[in-house]
Amino acid sequence: MQQRVTNRPPFGIELRFERAEVDQICVDELEKSKALPATPQPINIEGFIGKHLCKNYGYEDLPDGVLGVTAFEVSGAIKFVGVSSTLDDGSPSADxxxxxxxxxxxxxxxxxxxxxxxxxxxxxQALWGKGSDNITSEGRFLCRDQDFRVQGAHCGYDGRWWEWQANRCIGGFLLPKILVMKVLGPFIQTSPITGTLGLPEAARSEAESLVSEVFNVSKAVARIRLAEFFPPGSAAQLTF
Ligand SMILES: [Zn+2]
Structure with a gap:
């Protein structure tokens, strides 16, 4: 992690993480709390939060358009983690x-x-709390629908970089690379010349569906994660 002072609100500092670094941090945290299964299966993310990150968590009535909230103490300790109760609308995609x-x-x-x-x-700290409608003066992230769309590979540091980083943890926590690669095994081909691993384009959609099913994530989340490992249109070789 790199940290640098900036003159920009709301924090006055900026944090940067490498992609693989975020993955490693997520896996380390899952392992520490014994929440990383040995075989591919859905990660119990809610249990992990309650057991390992913050005992004070739950479903909340949040303002319109806010999907989730994380609140911090002035010491940096986590005060509360919540998900909007409106997300549980009984539809198949709600989970x-x-x-x-x-x-x-x-x-x-x-x-x-x-x-x-x-x-x-x-x-x-003089800048703290100024200039962002998703950070409150009580030290809370209010994460809105649009914040979850900040997921492109290169758009993280020209806007709400903190939301881009949190979105990277969706794949990091729900689709740990070590488990996903086990599921992808039958689809992967090894180049006879370079020995690099590749995902054939013809198999990509089927692989996304299987990963979505095994780990209980949306097809969109599976698609983004597989595109990180095997970028489409680049002979789909393993990138990290
Ligand atoms: Zn957020």
Whole structure:
């Protein structure tokens, strides 16, 4: 993780993580709490949050359009993690949306406490709380629908980089690479020349469906994750 002081609100500092670094942080946290299964299956993300990150968590009536919330103490400790009770609308996709939202909030929990530590000696704190409608003065992220769309590979550091980072944790927590690669085994081909691993384009859609089913995530989340491992249109070789 790199940290640098900026003159931009709301934090006055900016954090940067490498893609593989976020993955490693997520897997390490799952392992620490014994929430990383040995075989491919859905991660119990809600149980992981309650057991490992914050005992004070649950479903909440949140303002219109807000899907999730993470609140911090001034010490950086996690005060509360919540998901909007409106997400549970009984539709088949509700479980996927709820699981993604928990994983996103878990991302804020593990990556962002440092942003909320009030340190009077830090001049950047003067900017704290200004200029963003999804950070409240009580130290809360209010994560809206549009925040979950900040997922492109290169759009993380020209806007709400903290939301982009939390979104990276959806894949990091719900689709750990070590387990996903086990599921992808039958689809993967090894180049006879370079020895690199590749996902044939003809198999991509079927692979996305299987990953979605095995890990209980939406097809969109599976698609984004597989595109990280095997970028489409680049001979689909394993990138990290
Ligand atoms: Zn968020």
């Amino acid at each position: 996927h949306r709820i699981r993604s939202t928990w994983a996103h909030e878990a991302g804020h929990c593990i990556l962002h406490p440092i942003l909320f530590i009030r340190d009077p000696s830090n001049r950047a």
